[in-house]
Amino acid sequence: MVRRPSSRARAAQWVLLLAVVAAAWYLVSNAGANLAARNMGIGFGFLGDTANFDIPFKLIAWDDSDTYARALLVCLLNTLLVSAMGIVAATLLGLVVGIMRLSANWLVRNIALTFIELIRNTPQLVQIIFWYVAVLQTLPPPRQSIVLPGGLLLNIRGLYLPSFHDTPNAGWLAAMAVLLLAATPLVWRLERRGRRIGAWALVLPILALGAFSAGIESVEFPAMHGFNLTGGIQIPPELVALWAGLSIYGAAFIAEIVRASIQSVPHGQREAALSLGLRPRAVLAKVVLPQALRVMVPPLTSQYLNIIKGSSLGAAVAYPELFQIFAGTVLNQSGREIETIVILMGIFLAISLLTSAFMNWYNRHVALVSR
Amino acid sequence: MLRGYLRAAVFGGLCAGFLGIGAAPVRADVTSPTLEAVKKRDQLVCGIDTGIPGYAYQDSAGEWQGLDIAYCRAIADAVLGSPKKVKFIPTTSKVRFSVLKSGEIDVLIRDSEQSFKRNTDLGLDEPAVNFFTGQTFMVRKSLNVAHLKDLNGATICVLTGTTLETNIADYNKANGIKINTLLFEKPEEAFAAADSGRCDGYTDDGGSVAAARSTMKKPDDWMFVPETIGGLEPLGSLTRQGDEAWTRLVKWVHYSMLEAEVLGITKANAAEMGKAPTDPDVRRFFGLEGDFGKLLGVDNGWSARIVSDIGNYGEVYEATFGKGGLGLPRGMNNLYSNGGLQTLPTWH
Numbered sequence: 001m002v003r004r005p006s007s008r009a010r011a012a013q014w015v016l017l018l019a020v021v022a023a024a025w026y027l028v029s030n031a032g033a034n035l036a037a038r039n040m041g042i043g044f045g046f047l048g049d050t051a052n053f054d055i056p057f058k059l060i061a062w063d064d065s066d067t068y069a070r071a072l073l074v075c076l077l078n079t080l081l082v083s084a085m086g087i088v089a090a091t092l093l094g095l096v097v098g099i100m101r102l103s104a105n106w107l108v109r110n111i112a113l114t115f116i117e118l119i120r121n122t123p124q125l126v127q128i129i130f131w132y133v134a135v136l137q138t139l140p141p142p143r144q145s146i147v148l149p150g151g152l153l154l155n156i157r158g159l160y161l162p163s164f165h166d167t168p169n170a171g172w173l174a175a176m177a178v179l180l181l182a183a184t185p186l187v188w189r190l191e192r193r194g195r196r197i198g199a200w201a202l203v204l205p206i207l208a209l210g211a212f213s214a215g216i217e218s219v220e221f222p223a224m225h226g227f228n229l230t231g232g233i234q235i236p237p238e239l240v241a242l243w244a245g246l247s248i249y250g251a252a253f254i255a256e257i258v259r260a261s262i263q264s265v266p267h268g269q270r271e272a273a274l275s276l277g278l279r280p281r282a283v284l285a286k287v288v289l290p291q292a293l294r295v296m297v298p299p300l301t302s303q304y305l306n307i308i309k310g311s312s313l314g315a316a317v318a319y320p321e322l323f324q325i326f327a328g329t330v331l332n333q334s335g336r337e338i339e340t341i342v343i344l345m346g347i348f349l350a351i352s353l354l355t356s357a358f359m360n361w362y363n364r365h366v367a368l369v370s371r
Numbered sequence: 372m373l374r375g376y377l378r379a380a381v382f383g384g385l386c387a388g389f390l391g392i393g394a395a396p397v398r399a400d401v402t403s404p405t406l407e408a409v410k411k412r413d414q415l416v417c418g419i420d421t422g423i424p425g426y427a428y429q430d431s432a433g434e435w436q437g438l439d440i441a442y443c444r445a446i447a448d449a450v451l452g453s454p455k456k457v458k459f460i461p462t463t464s465k466v467r468f469s470v471l472k473s474g475e476i477d478v479l480i481r482d483s484e485q486s487f488k489r490n491t492d493l494g495l496d497e498p499a500v501n502f503f504t505g506q507t508f509m510v511r512k513s514l515n516v517a518h519l520k521d522l523n524g525a526t527i528c529v530l531t532g533t534t535l536e537t538n539i540a541d542y543n544k545a546n547g548i549k550i551n552t553l554l555f556e557k558p559e560e561a562f563a564a565a566d567s568g569r570c571d572g573y574t575d576d577g578g579s580v581a582a583a584r585s586t587m588k589k590p591d592d593w594m595f596v597p598e599t600i601g602g603l604e605p606l607g608s609l610t611r612q613g614d615e616a617w618t619r620l621v622k623w624v625h626y627s628m629l630e631a632e633v634l635g636i637t638k639a640n641a642a643e644m645g646k647a648p649t650d651p652d653v654r655r656f657f658g659l660e661g662d663f664g665k666l667l668g669v670d671n672g673w674s675a676r677i678v679s680d681i682g683n684y685g686e687v688y689e690a691t692f693g694k695g696g697l698g699l700p701r702g703m704n705n706l707y708s709n710g711g712l713q714t715l716p717t718w719h
Contacts, residue, residue, distance in 0.1 A: 052537050052540045052541070053536035053537055053539075053540050053552075054536065054539065054540055054543075054551065054552045056526075056551060056552060056553050056554065064540040064543065064544065065544075129560065132560070133560065133563050133564075133567075137563065137564065137567035137568075137569060138567070141568045156567060156568050156569050157526070157569065225524075226523070226524040226525075227514070227522075227524045227525040227526070227571050228524055228525070228526065230524075237569065238553075315531075315556045316556055316557070316560060317560060318528075318553045318554055318555045318556075318560070318561075318564065320554060324531055324554060324556060325531075325554075327465070328465050328531040328554070328556065329531050329536060329554065331465070332464070332465060332468075332531075332533070333537070335468070335488070335492050335493040337469050
């Protein structure tokens, strides 16, 4: 039986599995024994305790008297926000730089090269702190804010946008605006008397803007009051520094992925498209990029996961994300090291697995179907 | 097997009882796993701050200095006979207790507050208070803050994972105001944010705020708000529970530094005073009478070594926080005889 290679392989797999299970069991029982020796138990009941600390930046309501579980949700949303912003910005910037890297223009090509080499060869944490301390902290104090058009104010405390106070029926007006926006690209493609509607569809976003502004009762502009500007929405510099750090660092890697993917498209494709009379921009958009995309997706997935995990560096610049609030303040106040770290790892694992599941689905969607 | 252990325990207990009754004054066998480990390693592993003036900082030669550092060195001096046999492990406020509980360090002397939950829930012992303080706020003079309540609406830079955040939340609730916080992981970034004006002020215990002020671009632009919150903050050393003998040693190293000050023994005059003292208190301190070293599991010359190598408490304070350091008056940290809170049991 052992002579057959297939049986031997199967036996080896079972042995490996047993070894992994045994190692895991040893680790868990060892932790258990050590905890028992210190009279410590494992339990997640502490999540219901009152947190009693402030979270400086939040997307949903937060009060000192809320629970640790709510704190977890607040900082999870903060992590998701900065990750999503980072992924979008890194992709766009990376795409542009990656294409620039292949430009026929010497200056453009070398600007892109310098950017990539400078960014990807310096540590990410250093870059984040650079954006925070060296760039954003040189902005003027609140009393000498830089006034931007549209009532926007910029100072060391962040960027202040005017906020809107809604009328009672703002909800469905906003929903209508979203629907109109979503319908725009569909209407664009519709055909009427054999011709596409095209640019006429742009009437819809204008209507959407109308619907949105009809839902606004008043606009509150930020103004100096006491120590800070009050009124309006504040975008804190911590968020901007972390966002810049994540997206610029990610963009350098994505640019290289983009370049490699474009170069992997056979040269004949480009020549064929040119000989058909397509303009260079159309060659890129209609022939090269769609084929490059297929190669791009798998390495891009790892890059997205890196951005998500990199968001935990926000702890260094006071951005209240999962690692800082949950593995910092909550861990310290509750003394539940194992539980908080397990929860944290579970959450990061879940976010990463979901992202990679989505990217895999997308990959299958765009993959070349061999006929 | 279990019965064997029980028998041994009962036997041991009986023996100890007999020894006690049998008027044997010296407990020759101080059993402490930590002490054993330190002796075997010939080095003390001391958990300290990552770097903060006053408590623990590196001088221009890269040597660690500070109040907490002096305590690490004093323990090493008592146990191993040299203040140099210390390995310093800088810890962030986030990991400090985990590092201590896991046994990675022997003792944590890291401007850490001693509290109910740390003693009970976290399972740590709190042998000595080397610095009494209260949560203090530092703000720019130009903001004209006379009282803490004037900070309503202000943003304060805070280090995360501390009791400071909770104290602010409590103060906000009690007074119906809102002092915002910005949570940093390490002091360097927090100082930079305060200095650049991202925050209106900085808060920590009194000593740390004095340290923070000394790092500002213009220290004179900053003032301390007279009020403190969170009650009295006793900062000091922490040990793992389950090793009482070690905890006792850490405690008495602190008391020996106070005792030296009470008796007027300094680094400079230690050699002179230890020659042929007649005062029984001084004789006991120099290990000429009684077995005060053995009872702790070290030799009898331990306290004499500490004062001649490191100095008494007052000297160490003056060199780190006082005139030779940050210029912070001794205040609460004076000896009881000078109206302060530093007090000690009798050396008998």
